[in-house]
Amino acid sequence: MTLQMEAARKSKNIKSRPIIIGFGPAGMFAALELIEYGIKPLIFERGKKIEERSIDVQRFIKQRELNPESNIQFGEGGAGSYSDGKLFSRKRNSEYANKVLDTFIKFGAPEEISYVSKPHLGTDVLCKIVKNMRNYIIERGGGIFYSSKMTDILTLEGKALGVVINGEKEYRSSTIYLALGHSARDTFEMIHRKGIAIEQNSISVGVRIEHPVETINLIRYGTKYKDFSGMGAANYSFTYTNRKMGRGVYTFCMCPGGEVINASSEDGRMVVNGMSYSSRASAFSNSAIVVTCHKNDYKSTDPLAGINFQKNIEEKAFNSAGGRWSVPGQNLVDFLSGRISGDLNKNSYKMGAVSVDMNEILPGFVCEMLLTAFNKWKEDYPLFVSRHAILLGAETRTSSPVIIKRNESYESINTANLYPIGEGSGYAGGIMSSAIDAIKAVGIKKSLSSIKKVILSYFKIA
Structure with missing residues (x-):
């Protein structure tokens, strides 16, 4: 275990820190949104940092040795890091789409993505942006742990209480964002075994x-x-x-x-x-x-x-x-x-x-x-x-083969505290829609939490 992981486990506030599973577009933008609210998430990514991941990808091409946990699909930045890096949105000038584009520019994308008709970044630029986002999150107190696969979700009486990482360590939280990619098949299987609502998706x-x-x-x-x-x-x-x-x-x-x-x-x-x-x-x-x-x-x-x-x-x-x-x-x-x-x-x-x-x-x-x-x-x-x-x-991997069912609050329909977001959830596809999905999910959760606090304060005063 790294010193960073040990420190996170011993933190007195760990139960109040949201957990994000996956560090692709949805996971990254969920983390950035939480940081914006002054909340420091714990992020677990099954793959490696983008620099190490790139080495594994090149080794695979040259030596034909596939690393099942570090490849084109898995690792920091998600599958989108090895793509054309398209930033299309059906609602081109929406508040959320503009926020995503502005965020990419903030972390190193060319300003032209805000006005060209079909913006794209390319793998080389995406990799630089991913590093900048990572550093920003860590500098502001977020914890990012690599080679850390979620192997179980701790549940009790219809609530998610935490996660198990690499079959060993438990991390407790009342807010868990599942920012899985569309290729996390073993995780989909685990979710199904746990009885968390999941269904087929058309592909x-x-x-x-x-x-x-x-x-x-x-x-x-x-x-x-x-x-x-x-x-x-x-x-x-x-x-x-x-x-x-x-x-x-x-x-x-x-x-x-x-x-x-x-x-x-x-x-x-x-x-x-x-x-x-x-x-x-x-x-x-x-x-x-x-x-x-x-x-x-x-x-x-x-x-x-x-x-x-x-x-x-x-x-x-x-x-x-x-x-x-x-x-x-x-x-x-x-x-x-x-x-x-x-x-x-x-x-x-x-x-x-x-x-x-x-x-x-x-x-x-x-x-x-x-x-x-x-x-x-x-x-x-x-x-x-x-x-x-x-x-x-x-x-074959154009979209998620499953839908992890959620309600209008982005919460699992039968497992409280669990928020499926991004492409793996079945509700988004591509970099832009996954990022927007994450921003909306975090925003709704924050709004509901604020409303709950107001109501509780009212009854205490009364």
């Missing part, structure tokens, strides 16, 4: 498509785009809906001038994602192309059935490419023609690609929807659906 699965950046620029800017300087790598966003099948296909987490990365967090299960640096200077652009899945696709009423659905796809992807973290790939034109590719297109994935049939990895309805969508998009964007494109798989 989307599919592939990552990659093109040369020049191809996407031609599609979006036209043939004369080189005559204009400063255009940068182009964005795109496509959707397709098949009402007869009751499903949609859409692009997700598009990374202009980015790279496809291995986002696996479990041995034997292959997952891909996209990432960009702030400059977006890569020779490739990629995006997830995913199909909406319904709960009845899981063929089970088990609250964790969506996790098993994901695992099945990920295991097929891992095994199809030889089981050494090479990525399964198929040129788009070959996928459309129903044949395995001879030579795969050049791509950005650093651990090697193996030619496969995506139909052997993905469920039949997913492949059917992808085929239909690509053929539709080909009518409008022939260069997009062309020999330049490659499909890499599998993309």
Whole structure:
């Protein structure tokens, strides 16, 4: 145990200090909000500091040695630290969205994110911001503990009383924020075992498509785009809906001038994602192309059935490419023609690609929807659906496969003192919405506490 952890355990005020589980966007913004109110939280992160986490990620890429607790999914900053760092919000100019953007600027983001139409940070900038946020929280009395996984929640008569860390140490609190990521499967399983209300969530699965950046620029800017300087790598966003099948296909987490990365967090299960640096200077652009899945696709009423659905796809992807973290790939034109590719297109994935049939990895309805969508998009964007494109798989972690049920006060519907927030809760997705979710949750809790104090004071006076 570190001296910091020992000091926290011995603190006379430890029971009054809120606990935050997870130090991704939701956990960080919950901590910052509490600090703003003069409250010093205890934060437990199962992964490592961003500096150490980056070393583990590079070791995985070079030596193919996956650390299940320190990877693209787990560690300080959350999964969003290795992404394009998009800061989109449906309510662009809302009070909460502006607060999140202002906070990012305060900790090192460029001011342009407050006025450009589609702000993004990139992995390099995000990592610097994460460090600055960490230092700020610690300087103001917050406690942050790494390699500290919550393995149990202490409950009694419908109330959460504290948590167990790494199967050993107990920490008591009357306020516990569950700021889990969407890949905390073992924690979801524990929550289910404890009888905390949790249910299935609809997800989307599919592939990552990659093109040369020049191809996407031609599609979006036209043939004369080189005559204009400063255009940068182009964005795109496509959707397709098949009402007869009751499903949609859409692009997700598009990374202009980015790279496809291995986002696996479990041995034997292959997952891909996209990432960009702030400059977006890569020779490739990629995006997830995913199909909406319904709960009845899981063929089970088990609250964790969506996790098993994901695992099945990920295991097929891992095994199809030889089981050494090479990525399964198929040129788009070959996928459309129903044949395995001879030579795969050049791509950005650093651990090697193996030619496969995506139909052997993905469920039949997913492949059917992808085929239909690509053929539709080909009518409008022939260069997009062309020999330049490659499909890499599998993309399965677009959102949380569960919903940890909560009420309007953000509190678990059957376990008092427990507040599920952020992407893992099933109520948010992405950096912005997770941060906003955390700010709202802390604000509501603080408001209710203030109201309670006023009421108690009134009765004491009376």
